[in-house]
Amino acid sequence: MAAVASRHGRGGGRGGRTLLSACGRGGERMEPVVLERFLSPGKGSGLRARRRVRPGELLYRAEPFAYVVTKEQLGSVCEHCLRRNEHLHRCSQCKVAKYCGKSCQKEAWLDHKQECRCLKSSEPNFPPDSVRLAGRIVFKLLRQSVCHSERLYSFSDLQSNIEQLSEEMKDGLRHLAHTLQLYLKAEIQDASHLPPAIDFFQIFTKVRKVSGF
Secondary structure (H helix, E strand, C coil): CCCCCEEEECCCCCCCCEEEECCCCCCCCCCHHHEEEEEECCCEEEEEECCCCCCCCCCCCCCCCCEEECHHHECCECCCCCCECCCCEECCCCCCCEECCHHHHHHHHHHHHHHHHHHHHHCCCCCCHHHHHHHHHHHHHHHCCCCHHHHCCCHHHCCCCHHHCCHHHHHHHHHHHHHHHHHHHHCCCCHHHCCCCCCHHHHHHHHHHHHCC
16 A cells, blocks of 8 residues: 555564555565555545455555664664564664665665765654654655555545644644654755645654554
8 A cells, every 4th residue: 555654564484573664565566457546435545456356366565655664673674675684784874774785775775865864963862763754755755756556546645634633643743743854954954945745744644643653
C-alpha cells in the first residue's frame, strides 16, 4: 500500500525486525492492473480486485516510499536491506546508519545523503523515529522521486483526518512538526520557502494514525 506509515516486523527467514515505513516493502512487482482504487463515503479510499483471484495469489508488492529502522533496532539490522547482521559497517559521517557492506550503503545513499547531515548536526540529540521518517518523506517529496507503489496511491492521496483529532493531539503533532523543523535545519534553513504541498504538520496528520506515533 503506497505511502502508509506502519510499524511492523520483517520475517521471511531473515530474522524479525522492526521498521517504520511509508508503504509496504517488497521485491518483484506485480502489475497494479489487477487492483483498482475506490472511494467509500465516510471511510476513505480502498482497493479491490478487478478480477477473480486465487487464494494466496500475490496481487501487488512494491518498494516503500520511505522507511526507517526504529531506534530499538538500530545497529542490529542493515538500514537498506533490513537484514539482521552482527557485523554491520557504520556510516563514517553520522555514525548512526549501519549497512551490510559497501553495496547496501551505496544503494541507500540517495535516501541517506541529506539525512546524514541532519543526524550529524543533531548530536548529541537523536530524533524520534517519527521525525526521522517524516524527514525522509520531506526529502523524497523535494526530489520528486517516483515510487512504484504510488501507481495506486500517492502520498498526497492520504487523508489527514485532522477533523477527528482533539486539540491535545493537534498540539502533540505541532510539537513534532517543530522538532522536524529543527532536525532538518542543516538542509532546510527556512521551511517557509518549501512548496505548499510540503507542510510539516500535515505530514504528521497523514501518517500518525497507522504508525502510532
